[in-house]
Amino acid sequence: MLELLDSLPWLPALGWALLNFVWQGALIGLLIAGALRLLAQAPARHRYLVCGLGLLWCLALPLSACWQAWAAAPGELEQALEFSSELLWMQAMTELMPQVVLAWGVGVLLMSLRLAGGLWWVRGLRREACPAPAAWQVRLEQLARRLGLRRPVRLLLSDRVTGPVALGLWRPLVILPCSLLSHLPPPLVEALLAHELAHVRRWDYGINLLQSLAEALLFFHPVVWWLSERMRIEREQVADALAAQALPQPRDLARALQQLNDWQLQAARPDDEAWLQHPLPSMPLVQAAQGSRGGLLLRRVRGLLQPRERLPAWKLALPTLLVALGGLLAQAQAKVNARVEAEPAVVAALPQPAPSAPAAPVSAPASLPLPDATAATAATAVLAAPPASVNTGWRLPVNARHAMVIEEGSGRVLMAKNADETVPIASLTKLVTAMVVLDARQDPQEQLRIEDADVDRLKHSASYLKVGARLPREVALKLALMSSENRAASALARAYPGGLEGFRQAVRRKLQSLGLQHTVIQEPTGLSPENVSTASEMARIAAAASRYQEINAITSSARAKLPVNGQAREFHNTNRLVGRKGWDILLSKTGYTEEAGRCLTMRMKEAGKAVTVVLLDADGSAQRLKDAAAIRRSLGR
Structure with a gap:
């Protein structure tokens, strides 16, 4: 396996691109944080755009580094091989590139399995949901026309969700909790539907899926997770602003969010609390629309039901990443010392x-x-x-x-x-x-x-x-x-x-x-x-x-x-x-x-x-x- 990896001409370039992205990603994070601070009073769509560009920048840097190394002039390899004595640590790290790329590949595989599990959960949700009453389907279509949405959108009901969810790209649908229609007044339900239709109009489900792919490829960097999380927060506010424009009373959306919050707290059971503490693997796919993670509403719900906030995934992974990086540096230093002595x-x-x-x-x-x-x-x-x-x-x-x-x-x-x-x-x-x-x-x-x-x-x-x-x-x-x-x-x-x-x-x-x-x-x-x-x-x-x-x-x-x-x-x-x-x-x-x-x-x-x-x-x-x-x-x- 290592022989096959080591024989690949692009492997050292990929390994160095991943290692260099550790500091490059940190620099991007500082720049984006400064830009968001300057745009604190600007519309949410501006902050959303900045976060999206930052995440795209994070993807572009490793890809461009690999491409430049692949297309480099042939003589540059020889120059890279002729290391001076001051660059022995680079030689040692280069020898570790098969292990670095292999570890990265294993991480990407695990993250991809997590994403695939989410897609499978969404598939089961779509199949098990039942059609909503015809009257509500008509109301949904009227709201879609007000928002300028031309794609047909189906309205379904399911007891597997705790809030409204918008799913799908080419055949979008909105799923509501089964008991929500009977617990909220119709105008407030319409306000929640308008919010989900705003996600459909903006293709947020597909963008969120691309974010999940970026998280899988660059899973090792906390800045990537932070940027993706900020995008989801700003996305909810952008959808709120767009939905408010389609409602006769824009304040209905704020009232709907408040009453949805109250209804969820009243309907919470012990198994619901466990679900909030350990969300399903599909959450990265539905959070673009539901706001249960990344939106402000269910953040408050989680804070009430769970006094200690669950650590984000990147914080859990950070100690392991630091230990792994320290191990690589120790191995490299050991190789350098052995080479200097021998x-x-x-x-x-x-x-x-x-x-x-x-x-x-x-x-x-x-x-x-x-x-x-x-x-x-x-x-x-x-x-x-x-x-x-x-x-x-x-x-x-x-x-x-x-x-x-x-x-x-x-x-x-x-x-x-x-x-x-x-x-x-x-x-x-x-x-x-x-x-x-x-x-x-x-x-x-x-x-x-x-x-x-x-x-x-x-x-x-x-x-x-x-x-x-x-x-x-x-x-x-x-x-x-x-x-x-x-x-x-x-x-x-x-x-x-x-x-x-x-x-x-x-x-x-x-x-x-x-x-x-x-x-x-x-x-x-x-x-x-x-x-x-x-x-x-x-x-x-x-x-x-x-x-x-x-x-x-x-x-x-x-x-x-x-x-x-x-x-x-x-x-x-x-x-x-x-x-x-x-x-x-x-x-x-x-x-x-x-x-x-x-x-x-x-x-x-x-x-x-x-x-x-x-x-x-x-x-x-x-x-x-x-x-x-x-x-x-x-x-x-």
């Missing part, structure tokens, strides 16, 4: 040890096309270089626990950090999978079907490919390499001549032909921690993979539109550096599992040098990219 300063230049005597090169299969003579020579030189069996002990400016940088052509080891320790390699496995599949020379256009056997039962990783999806073999290869699709890699191995057992035998022969003694591949995806290798042998695997034109072309593409079930969809490279300005990447593959950490192997050119880079078990995606940027900077010096 990492030396970035070296000014890479050390250049003398090259060892090259061994006999391993030739590529004669049937496979080489990308060009230069690439073939470079790959042969890397394959010929002996593994870095002696750890140099260099203090390297990389976070990855295992690293290897080899200069192609000469085969010189420029960097080696724990390069001979055998560790899990996650999805770097797919480079071997791709080579074995290409060696079989199967029909690239043959349709493969995603089966239930391709579903990840070990890590339960997500996939864009549903069971039953069909795609050509060459598309499955592209998805496995570029987007690291586990189901695609599994389907490729399952469709290999001889099935999975034939695939495993071919993998063993391939590893033997490359002279790899510490690499073990048990399955095609890399999900198993039993798929292991070393940084030095992964460099040799990358060099061997670079001799396949197909692998070079696929893994050096930033995105591609590929047909799945006959429909083209755009997929992105899991390495965010591919396609970025200033990066000349010839081959690339990322990987992640809990056991392997963040892994990366790639071939790239910088300052006239072509190198193979291997990074295994980095702490996070941001650290993995930072390591690559540090290596690139050092090569350019």
Whole structure:
């Protein structure tokens, strides 16, 4: 799950947009509070408009921040990666973005379920309410004409409401308590109906629903809740003013509100009091019209029946939010402290040890096309270089626990950090999978079907490919390499001549032909921690993979539109550096599992040098990219 989230290019932008909105929302709250103070004597519609604009502003800021980050120039990512030592806390927070976005997503889901529950309650209310007497329906239609309301509005009765309610957009209706008609004089009932029709005319039900959506998306900020509550308060006063214009005696509305208050107090029972203390989940949907929450009337009722005011939702959530924010900051500070203690300063230049005597090169299969003579020579030189069996002990400016940088052509080891320790390699496995599949020379256009056997039962990783999806073999290869699709890699191995057992035998022969003694591949995806290798042998695997034109072309593409079930969809490279300005990447593959950490192997050119880079078990995606940027900077010096 975290690998899928971390591979999304917009995730850091979304995470930072949410964190930045904490202070941005507070600033908006101060500005709106000042504006409302200046408009204290102005008509309610002016304050309502200001609150609405403030809530819209709150939504626009995170959205615009995400859009600007998504549409940013490619070179800006590299600048963001090259952090100075004073911005270590930003690096640590960036690594926590998957957790931040995941927590936000869970909150949005819970709030959405709350909203869905309200919609379900409203649906049941509409179905159970009964039609009002015909005479009152006629009076309602006459009032609607006075208000200039052209949509037909039905009048219903229900014992599930304690006050008038206006519901619906395209088929609006007004619901009254069943006993209200017999307890209030007709002119006062008409005044209450005029108030509800004013809500219908102004489409307040739909606006209130949009407010609820804004509360769900920005649930973590108290300013959003405050603005939404103020909008509901001002909305009631705006509806009062509009209804008064349609009544022969505008004072009837004030009398109606007072008598409604008295009637509700007289009719209150113990279960009514419990209902007021614990309102139904649908309240956010009906409060636009009823005024039972946000209006002045039932605020007084609640104050009389419940001496201690129930805390607003945002006040209940505020301690939890503060604890969560403090936990994130503590984790970030811990990462910063660990990094300051463990990492030396970035070296000014890479050390250049003398090259060892090259061994006999391993030739590529004669049937496979080489990308060009230069690439073939470079790959042969890397394959010929002996593994870095002696750890140099260099203090390297990389976070990855295992690293290897080899200069192609000469085969010189420029960097080696724990390069001979055998560790899990996650999805770097797919480079071997791709080579074995290409060696079989199967029909690239043959349709493969995603089966239930391709579903990840070990890590339960997500996939864009549903069971039953069909795609050509060459598309499955592209998805496995570029987007690291586990189901695609599994389907490729399952469709290999001889099935999975034939695939495993071919993998063993391939590893033997490359002279790899510490690499073990048990399955095609890399999900198993039993798929292991070393940084030095992964460099040799990358060099061997670079001799396949197909692998070079696929893994050096930033995105591609590929047909799945006959429909083209755009997929992105899991390495965010591919396609970025200033990066000349010839081959690339990322990987992640809990056991392997963040892994990366790639071939790239910088300052006239072509190198193979291997990074295994980095702490996070941001650290993995930072390591690559540090290596690139050092090569350019």
